[in-house]
Amino acid sequence: MSMTATAGHAHADPHHIGVVIEHTGPAPKRIVTAYGFWIFLLSDIVMFSCFFAAYAVLAGQTAGGPKGSEIFDQKNVAIETVCLLLSSFTCGMASIAADVRNRFWFYLGMAVTCALGLIFLTIEFREFADLVARGYGPSRSAFLTAFFSLVGCHGLHVSAGVLWLLTMMAQVFAKGFRADIQRRMMCFALFWHALDIIWVAVFSVVYLLGSAP
C-alpha cells in the first residue's frame, strides 16, 4: 500500500519518474459512449474476420463451378469502391455539420451519404442477382458460399447503416442537435467509417486477389 504520490495532484508531472498519475474519476458521457461503441466495432470486426477466414479456406473449393476471375466484374467493383469511399467523406462532412449545429449541411451530407450507400447496395444486389440467374448461387460451391456470405454480410451492414442514417436524420429533424443525439451521430459516423475499412479488406482479399487468373 505504498503511495508514491499524494492524492489530488491532478497537475502532477507525468514525466517525473516515480509519480503515479491519479485516476481522476468517471469519464464524461461522450467519451464513455464512444469508447463502448469502439469496443462493439472491434467485436464486429472479429466477426467479419471469421468470414474472411472462411473465405480464405474455401476460396479454392469451386467444386467444378466458376472461379473468382470468371465472375468478378472489375468495373462494377471500382464504382462500388468509389461510392463507398466518397460516402465516408460526405459522412465526415455531416459529422462536422452536426458539431457546428448547421442543419442545412447536416441534411445535405447525410442525404448524399444515403444516396451513395443506396447506389452501392443496388450495384451489389444486381451483381448477386446476375450470379444467381446464371446458376452461380451460393449453394453452387463452397467458394460461392463463402463469397456470398462475406460480401453479403458487409452489404447487410450497409443496409442497417442506411436505416440508422434515416433514423438519425429524422431525430435531428424532430429533436435538434441535443447532446444525446450528437452522441448517437458520433456512433453512426464511427460505424459508417468502419464499414469503409472492412470494404477495403473485402476489395483487396476478394476482388483483387480473386481476379488473378
Place this chain on the structure above:
Amino acid sequence: MLGKLDWSAIPFDQPIPLVAGAVVLVAILGVLAWVVIKGHLPYLWREWITSVDHKRIGVMYVLLASVMLLRGGSDAIMMRIQQAVAYQSQGYLPPEHYNQIFSAHGTIMIFFVAMPFVIGLMNLIVPLQLGVRDVAFPTLNSVGFWLTATGALLVNISLVVGEFARTGWLAFPPLSELSYSPGVGVDYYAWSLQISGVGTLVAGINLVTTVLKLRTKGMNYLRMPMFCWTTLASNLLIVAAFPILTATLAMLLLDRYLGFHFFTNEAGGNVMMFMNLIWAWGHPEVYILVLPAFGIFSEVVSTFSGKALFGYRSMVLATMAICVISFMVWLHHFFTMGAGPDVNAIFGIASMIIAVPTGVKIYNWLFTMYGGRIRFATPMLWAVGFMVTFIVGGLTGVLLAVPPADFMLHNSMFLVAHFHNVIIGGVLFGAFAGFEYWFPKAFGFRLDERWGKAAFWFTFLGFFITFMPLYVAGMLGMTRRMQHYDVAVWRPWMLVAAVGMAVLTIGVICQIMQLVVSIRDREALRDRTGDPWDGRSLEWATSSPPPVFNFAFNPDVRGEDAYWEMKAHAKQQLLEHEEPEYQDIEMPRNSPTGFVCAFFATIMGFALIWHIWWMVILGGLGAFATFVLFAWRDHDEYVIPADRVARIDRVNLEERRRLVSMAGAI
C-alpha cells in the same frame, strides 16, 4: 401458416418430457397466479422487470442461473441413472431421448447456468467495487439480461414443443447438418445461442467500458480489487470470442436454411473449419467462466484471512497472461484429427504453459492464508474446497495436454471427469462462494451458516464420489455419451458415480434449505453495518442492500484495499465526521426496452426455428419499432434530490460510526 409446426411436434408418446413439462408449466402458472392475486404484478414490473439498476439485473441473472441449474441438474441425474442401469440392457431412456439430454445438459450448464451466474455476480459487484453509480450503459444492460432469458426460454420450450439437438453441446457438423439432423433440434440450439449470445456480447461491452472508463477518483489500475481485474479480463475475452461463436453459428444456420456449403461434405465444404472456429471461441470461453471465479476466490481468501492479497501485482499479471494465452490453445481440443506432430507439439506446449499463471494464482492464495487469521465461514470453505479440487482438475488437464496421452484419453470418460473437475471445482464453487459472500450485500441479511456448511460438505464429497470413478472408467476405456454398454468392469464405477450423484443432490437440497431458512430468519440474520465480513473493498463501504445510487459521494481511493484503509483511518482519527454537503444525483430512468426487445426476440426465434416466416417479419418489425421508440424518448434520467440522498446516507453513516466505535472499544 405455421411452417413446420403441427401436432406431431408434441411428443405425446413420451411420458418423461411431457410430465416434466407439465410440472414446470403448473409451477410457472402457480407462481404467476400468486403474483397476480396478491397484487405484486405492478411492483414486479416497476421495480424488477423494467429496472436498469445493475444490482437488480445482477440478482435476476443469478436467479435465472439458479433455476436453470436445477434443470441442467435433473438432466445430469437422469444420465447418471441411465448409465448405472444400462449395463447389458437399454436402460430406461430411449437413445433418441438420451442424446437430447446430454446435449441439453451441456448447453444449459455452460450458457444458461455458468454464464449468467458469473455475469450476474460481476454486474452486481463490479460497479460497487469501483465506487460508481451504475454500469456504463444501464438500459443496454437490461436488454442483455432479457435476451439471455429468451435463450433459456427457447431451450425449455424445446422440451415439449419439438426436440432439442442430438449432437452434443457444440453441434459438430456434418451430424448437425440438415442431411443428418433434419428435425428442429439443432435450430433450437443455434437460435437460442445466437440470441443469448447477443445478450452476452452486450454485457461484455458494458462491463469492459465500466471498468476502463468509469472508475472512481483515485482508483488507479493497480488499486482495483482483484475481482475487477478478472472481470476486465473475462469481458475482454467475451468481446473477442463471442463474435466468433456468432459467425460460426450463422454459417451453420446458412448451411441448414439456405443450402450453403460451409461445413457440408459436398461441394467443397470443410468440416474441420467448424472445429477450428468453434474452439477458437470455445477455449477462451472456459477462461471467460473461470477467471471471474478466480477473482471471487481472491476476494474471499483475503477477506477471511484478514490479510491483503499476497502478490497482488503477480496476480494481475497472471490474469492478463491467462487472458492472452487462452487464445493460443484451441487446437488441443482436436489433437487426434490429423494436424500432424509439429502443430500438436506447439499447441500441447501452449496448453501446458497456461498452467503456469494458474499455478501462480494458487500459490498466491496459499500465501495469503499463511500467517493470516483465517475464519472458516461458508465462502471460505468453498474457496479452500476449490483449491483442493481444482489442483486435481489442473493436473489431469496437463496430462491431457500431452498429445500422446490425449490419443489414448480423448473422447473418454476421463475427459468428461476432467472438465467437470475444473468447471464444477472452479466455476461452480466460485459462483457459490460469491453467492454466499455477497448475498448480505444484495439483500441486507446473511445466509444461515449451518445449512451453508452442510451444503458445502455434501457437494464437495458428492463431487468426488461422482467424478473420481469417471476418471477410472475412462482409464478402463469407457467412451463418453454411451447410452448403454456391455463391459462388466465399468459397471461398479457407474454405480459409485450414481451414488455420488445422490450425495450431490443432497448438497443441492441443503442449499435450497439454506435459502428458505435464511429468508424465514431474516430479522435475526439482518446485517445493519453493511460490512458483515469485515471486508476490504468498496462494496462494503455502503449499506446493505445499497441505495439505488450506491454511494452518496464518489469515493476517493488512496490505495489498494480501499475500504480497509478507510476503516483504519477512521479508527485512528476517532470519528471526526462532519456533515458533508449532499448534492442532487441523476440516475437512469427505468425502461421496459429490454423486456419488450426480448419479447420480440422470443417470437422471432420461435418463428425462425419453425420456419413461420410471417411471424419472423412481425418479430423483426417489432424489434425495430422498439429501437426507434427507445431512441425517441426525451427523458432518460431522473433526479434524486439532495435531502433524500442525505436522509438515506445519514442512516448508513450512523450505523458505521457505531461499528467503528465498537471496534475502537475492543
